[in-house]
Amino acid sequence: EDQVTQSPEALRLQEGESSSLNCSYTVSGLRGLFWYRQDPGKGPEFLFTLYSAGEEKEKERLKATLTKKESFLHITAPKPEDSATYLCAVQEGNYQLIWGAGTKLIIKP
Amino acid sequence: EPEVTQTPSHQVTQMGQEVILRCVPISNHLYFYWYRQILGQKVEFLVSFYNNEISEKSEIFDDQFSVERPDGSNFTLKIRSTKLEDSAMYFCARTGTGGRGEQFFGPGTRLTVL
Numbered sequence: 001e002d003q004v005t006q007s008p009e010a011l012r013l014q015e016g017e018s019s020s021l022n023c024s025y026t027v028s029g030l031r032g033l034f035w036y037r038q039d040p041g042k043g044p045e046f047l048f049t050l051y052s053a054g055e056e057k058e059k060e061r062l063k064a065t066l067t068k069k070e071s072f073l074h075i076t077a078p079k080p081e082d083s084a085t086y087l088c089a090v091q092e093g094n095y096q097l098i099w100g101a102g103t104k105l106i107i108k109p
Numbered sequence: 110e111p112e113v114t115q116t117p118s119h120q121v122t123q124m125g126q127e128v129i130l131r132c133v134p135i136s137n138h139l140y141f142y143w144y145r146q147i148l149g150q151k152v153e154f155l156v157s158f159y160n161n162e163i164s165e166k167s168e169i170f171d172d173q174f175s176v177e178r179p180d181g182s183n184f185t186l187k188i189r190s191t192k193l194e195d196s197a198m199y200f201c202a203r204t205g206t207g208g209r210g211e212q213f214f215g216p217g218t219r220l221t222v223l
């Protein structure tokens with residue numbers, strides 16, 4: 001049973017076209033929810049941590065939000081350099097990360 | 110925050126051979142992790158290492174895997190007898206200095222088992 005589910009699997013947008021990526025989770029006792037960016041052949045790059053429902057974090061064109069069952073990564077007016085796979089991961093009582101399969105984002109100029 | 114460095118960047122080996130993957134922290138952190146990512150699949154937790162001891166390990170981390178910090182600096186993952194299905198990217202990660210749970214990843218080692 002998947003504990004972390006990301007949707008959509010892939011998303012193609014035109015440059016400047018805003019959208020949102022979803023991460024739903026079913027773990028109990030959430031310690032934290034993390035968003036990462038991964039470029040092909042590279043390690044995940046840390047973006048945000050969210051700890052409690054209602055929390056929001058922003059960085060440039062990205063904004064992450066958290067509810068009790070899901071998180072959204074909103075991307076505003078994206079640029080081609082935002083193209084990457086965006087990964088969501090959660091922590092329960094211990095420190096290991098449980099990962100979603102990611103959303104592959106492609107921004108066309 | 111600086112991450113960790115990993116060597117080699119790519120390792121090709123024959124099935125049944127032993128491989129050692131290395132992780133070198135930029136600064137003196139206590140908490141480290143190994144993850145793997147098979148091509149096109151999810152990142153999977155292998156093991157966490159705290160203060161020179163294994164803290165947690167997953168079902169994937171069976172007897173063919175081991176971790177060490179042999180010289181107090183480098184942090185190694187050894188696979189004793191590689192199988193074809195061990196082919197993957199292996200990532201080392203460390204926690205941030207804030208201690209809030211964020212993990213910072215190295216560039217990874219691509220392991221190819223032939």
